[in-house]
Amino acid sequence: MNEAALHAGQFATLLIMAVALGMDAFSLGIGIGLKGIRLRDILKLSSVIALFHIIMPLGGMFAGQFVSGLLGHVATTAAGILLVLLGGHMIYSSIKGEEVKSLDYRSVWGTFLFALSVSIDSFSVGVTLGMFQADLLLTILLFGFFGGLMSIMGLMLGRRVSRNLGGYGEAFGGAILFIFGIMFII
Template identity: 60%
Template sequence: MSVVYERLGELLTIALMAAALGMDAFSLGIGIGMRGVRSMEIFRISLLVALFHFVMPLLGIVAGQYAGELLGGLSKYVSGSLLVLLGGHMIWNSFFGGNERIVNYRSFFGVLLFSLSVSVDSFSVGVSLGMFHSDLLLTVIAFAVFGGIMSIMGLLLGRGVGSRLGEYGEAAGGAILLAFGLIFIF
């Protein structure tokens, strides 16, 4: 029975981390949606965000598994510290980062840049998870699904509401990652 609870705990942890990482796509999606976005653009942006949320943590997990082998017993503290730093950075950036990250989403390069910018955090989390030898396929699929869905939700909310509701979405995601980092360390 404890194996079932352990597996459920792992699934919940992966889902919460995927949601936390998707908050960046959500909050920036609101900003883009407020500027006006067509349905086909929502599909294109969200698909590319999902693809990057699949590839970046995959690369991070592979790097983390290698680093975990090198660091041995220290990998627990290193990966937890990475999550704390990443979460703190996300919180700081949401309050003091400004709005300079909005790009021209109508061009392919702009969508590519947007997708990369909201997925870079997934690489760092992937490194941390790779040190714990988590379920690779489940993790990257969850990150991709959550990243794509939260991007769609942000774009639609921004298009429909046109207010600054997503301003603190990145802070909420950062708080979740910071909490998981502290749990991993202690």
């Protein structure tokens, strides 16, 4: 396989993962949007989420590179298992109906906690991508962009739709990660 095809395949994989991880920000954004939110707060919250979607996978990728050095050839299977567990947890959480409750997103602490809660999955995926030596700059740019974009979309859409759509969004994102995990294991 030539190098251009490998880069295109890596880009497509990272793009799909970025959208899948953004689904969490989207689904929780719908919940907050339903409560009513000002445009200024949407931009502030989405910017912080985008920043966390850069920082968390970056830390995860560095940790993954370290783990990859320790695990060697077992790294692919370990990364696949990690994605299966993460995807399964996202699906389970959406079915169970877990979400951030009574969080004041307008305070500095509330914004930080909300951004962390929707970005924590990015750290785990970053570990996996670090094991595969994924393109660092491309990964954090895609994750940051889609984390911010999906949160804006969720917050804006939350003003207009029912709460049920949010759970399906997180379940869909979890299913994508779960499928990638199975592919890495096989």
